[in-house]
Amino acid sequence: MNAPLPRKKNLRGDAAWVIFQILENGKSSRDCLAKVQQRHSSKDSAWLQEMTMGTMRQLPQLQIWLRHLLDKPLKGNKKILEHLMMLGFYQLAFSRVSPHAAVAETVNAAPALGGDSLKGLVNAVLRNFQRQEMHTQLSDDPIVKSGLPKWLYQALSKQYGDNADGLRAQANAIAPLWLRINARKISRQAYSDMLTEAGVEHSLSGDHPQAIIVQSRTDVVSLPGFTDGLFAVQDGAAQLAAYYLGAQDGDRILDCCAAPGGKTGHIIETTTHLQSIIALDSDGKRLTRVKENMRRLGHTATIVEGDAAKPADWWDGKHFDRILLDAPCSATGVIRRHPDIRWLRKKSDIDALIDLQASILDALWPLVKPSGTLLYATCSVLQVENSEQMRRFLARYEDASLQPLTATDTMEMPGRQILPGEQQMDGFYYCRLLKSSN
Incomplete structure (x- = not known):
């Protein structure tokens, strides 16, 4: 129309x-x-x-x-x-x-x-x-009161039971502004002092060594040091990706579906001398954002436009020590941050997304070195895209094993599901897979 x-x-x-x-x-x-x-x-x-x-x-x-x-x-x-x-x-x-x-x-x-x-x-x-x-x-209709489409209301009820009300409430909450301080340029404490001097209310996150949470609504561009690349905007849940990936000096890294580049930048900041890091995305327009963010932060990455499900079109044949796959998903974990998602996403989309995720996983797994790591991530709260997807993958590949992220990360329920509002974070899912040395 x-x-x-x-x-x-x-x-x-x-x-x-x-x-x-x-x-x-x-x-x-x-x-x-x-x-x-x-x-x-x-x-x-x-x-x-x-x-x-x-x-x-x-x-x-x-x-x-x-x-x-x-x-x-x-x-x-x-x-x-x-x-x-x-x-x-x-x-x-x-x-x-x-x-x-x-x-x-x-x-x-x-x-x-x-x-x-x-x-x-x-x-x-x-x-x-x-x-x-x-x-x-x-x-008085609970679906109307939730502000969610009927299919999603019912999906949350089926999966989370009594806890679904809290999830639905979070979908209508205002998400906090998380910053990731660029450790290559400034310490978190030094930047915190700059915010204090500028009169910006904020707090430090104990579980995220580079994170600051800004308490009041503010124009990001007006914050101290934006143009100098002293920080990036990145939710606390997304900041866990670099830590869970665990990149080491000398590694060759692939960040798949990388735009707008937040995780690429963070991986660079948590290492000293990577062999190389490739930021791959199929959307050329969004890759422009990656280039802009790398330039502002002062980072260097190889930026490639390509379909993660079709490595033959872009892969040079050299295997990767670690791959981060931030997979296309329903984005049901970030609805509070992007309220339009609830109306853009349809029930019929989910099966197609599950198939797409599986095809990308199957295409990328051969690119991982023996003893290498693949970190699977989504911003979804739906098990069919997360733990169920990982159980199916582990059943398909004998050379894949689970590297637990938490004590509850098991073969029966693989990965870590972060729910919206948990420690002020967005909804996110992670599962770390290890390739055998054979």
């Missing part, structure tokens, strides 16, 4: 366009939010982020209100105005925006979306929302 970016910038019109692109065209916020944010100030960019992602979290409730207040669905190029109205509902029910501004400015955004003739309808719907005090009429 085509809806070109509005020619003239309008804060609420641009927010509605992002919501429309995600829900109607299946675009990720990463693809479309930046396009409108660059048209606005840093303050308005933060507002756009808050409003669009907040709408993603409350979408089922907003849709119920829309169906109640709109006599019949809008069609064609007017459909985008439904998303504008839901943005208005979100402002009135869940934000600090004044009711007057929420209504007046949302109505005034209609012309920017080609809806000049429907300003009266948008105004009437929002006024009725206020008049009927719809913000007090919240659904």
Whole structure:
């Protein structure tokens, strides 16, 4: 359903366009939010982020209100105005925006979306929302209250039972900002002192020697030392990858599905003299981010565009001491950080992802040296992508064995599953595999 970016910038019109692109065209916020944010100030960019992602979290409730207040669905190029109205509902029910501004400015955004003739309808719907005090009429349906699609709500209930409520609550929490201090340039304590001097509230993570958690919302680029590469933004769970991989000086490393390069950079920072490290990704545009991050941090890596499932297209025949596979997955562990994922991911996607993960594992395993290591990682909380995937892999390969990461990491339940909110981290999964020396 085509809806070109509005020619003239309008804060609420641009927010509605992002919501429309995600829900109607299946675009990720990463693809479309930046396009409108660059048209606005840093303050308005933060507002756009808050409003669009907040709408993603409350979408089922907003849709119920829309169906109640709109006599019949809008069609064609007017459909985008439904998303504008839901943005208005979100402002009135869940934000600090004044009711007057929420209504007046949302109505005034209609012309920017080609809806000049429907300003009266948008105004009437929002006024009725206020008049009927719809913000007090919240659904009792647990699926609606969770803000999740039905398939994911049920999947979490089936897998986690009584603990599923906590997971669903975390899906609607605001994720903290984790920094990984670039040990090649500055110590964590020295950077902590810089933040203190700049008045930035933060804490140190005892389990992550390079990590700092910023307590308040802030523009990353404005933090001290950003342009000098003193830190990278990387969640605490993702920071475990470099430690679990355990790269040693002299190793030849492959980081698969590497974009935007956070784990590549961290592997470099935890070693002194790698033989080489290749950052591989199939998305050329995302590899541009890897290059930018390596340049800013002052790191050197070989950056290769290629499909991890087809090594014949890019592999030089030299085996790797260690491979990190951050596999394509459902991303159900990072929904609190990327609320649009819940609506972009479909139940039908999961089987295809499981097959893709298995094909990449099968393609990469021959590239590991005897006695070498493959670290499998996902940002999923679904066992079918994680422990079950690893059990199937270990059953296929006699030369593969489990290198436990924790005391509970066993052949019956291989790997470590980190749940969203655990030690303030995102949801993540790791499993370390050792290749026999024969």
